[in-house]
Amino acid sequence: MTKTEAAWGRYDPSRVEPPTWLVEDLLPERATACLYGAPNLGKSFVAIDWALAIATGRPALAGHKRSRIDVGRAKAAGKVVLFPAEGVFGLNRRISGWLQHNGIPTQEGEEILRDRLFMPPGECRFDHPGDFEALMRGIERECKDLDLLILDPLASFMSGDENATQDMQLIVNAMRRCVDRFGCSVLVVHHGGKSAYSSERGSSALRGGVDALFCLFRDPKTKVLQIETDKMREAAKHAPIPIKLHRVPDIGPDGEPLHDGKGFISYLSRVPMLDPAALRIQEAKFAAMESKAQAEESAQEVPEGQEAETPQQRIDPRAKRAQDRARLILGHLAEAGEQHIGLPDIVAAFANRAKTEKGWKRTAVEGALEELLASGHVEEGPRQDDNKRTFRATGLALEE
DSSP: OOGGGSOOOOOOGGGOOOOOEEETTTEETTOEEEEEESTTSSHHHHHHHHHHHHHHTOOTTOOOSSOOOOOOOBOSSOOEEEEETTOSHHHHHHHHHHHHHTTOOHHHHHHHHHTTEEOOOSOOOTTSHHHHHHHHHHHHHHOSSOOEEEEESGGGGOSSOTTSHHHHHHHHHHHHHHHHHHSOEEEEEEEBOSSTTTOBSSOTHHHHHOSEEEEEEEOTTTOOEEEEEEEETTSOOOOOEEEEEEEEEOBOTTSSBOOSSSOEEEEEEEOOOOOHHHHHHHHHHHHHHHHHHHHHHHHTTOOTTSOOOOHHHHSOHHHHHHHHHHHHHHHHHHHTTTOOEEHHHHHHHTHHHHHHSTTOSHHHHHHHHHHHHHHTSEEEOOOOTTOOOEEEEOSOOOOO
8 A cells, every 4th residue: 555545634633732852942852953053163062961961861051040041951861872973082071071060970970871871883874774774773772762863963974965955865864764763853963054153054955854953153242152043843943042161170080170270171051141231241342352453453553653542542431331340340249258149239339339430220230240140250149038139259350
């Protein structure tokens, strides 16, 4: 019997179900997905973060105590196959950084991931029938009940031309066959095109064929890394999610962090959505940096006998006020040491300035605190009895 000769379907309201998620509001179950972006932005870190969140049952993109982003909760711990084309050495170091950040001791992390995270050896051309079937058999042998397969980067798993529609369609078809076979999701990590923010590299067959498409980019105004949902077939697209890469000490042979400066690994966290006041601070800060760079460049071209205009003369006054405000607030928090200070007390400490100086109203202070939170100079503490926020300095100094 052919497919057209089989019983035809009918509308059945009992089968209308909401989407289910591996990573809530980001990565659906039983879906094909692609994450793309420019080189060296952190695409692999995002993929590793999602993989480990699923494998451990921890929230994805964790790391900030107060995030306005209601997304990232992973399903109950599942199984992940992470296929890194560049080998597992660097991958193991990144996993160590993630475990450190999430407060999971190395030995405990090893035990948790032993039966939940799998990394195949060798190479695989996902669009080649023989290689594809060998990988499928390996998954059936090593990892029953697979939840997610990650291929990073896609170009290393293609034998065809990524610019050719028919070759890219082979990849999309293979991803779908894997989903149908295991009931899992498949995520490919891919490079961006000439304009990495606007599109992925190669044929649009990938964009058209996957269920979910994500772009990792750096916002040109705030310079903050963000994950944007370009496409979500079965649900609404989520607002862009700002994230940040951090450096932590490498792990020594004894499983303890090194503190000699010889090695660092990174982990990923999300940062809070910046409110308009904080965004203005960001924009003013980077405007000042650009102004300073332009002034230094112009100073090199001043004709003999003329005095060059100094960079300080060109600094945006808004940026200067924002920098001074952030420095004074941070200094006030630093004086309190380990004690968390309530937001009303911080505002009150600068009440006299608010009467005589521009930029010291409550909203400006709150905006400066959001900026200091996002940059890691301040951390938020427990709420006060009246549900007011509290803050303390982390000890990280502001750059001059």
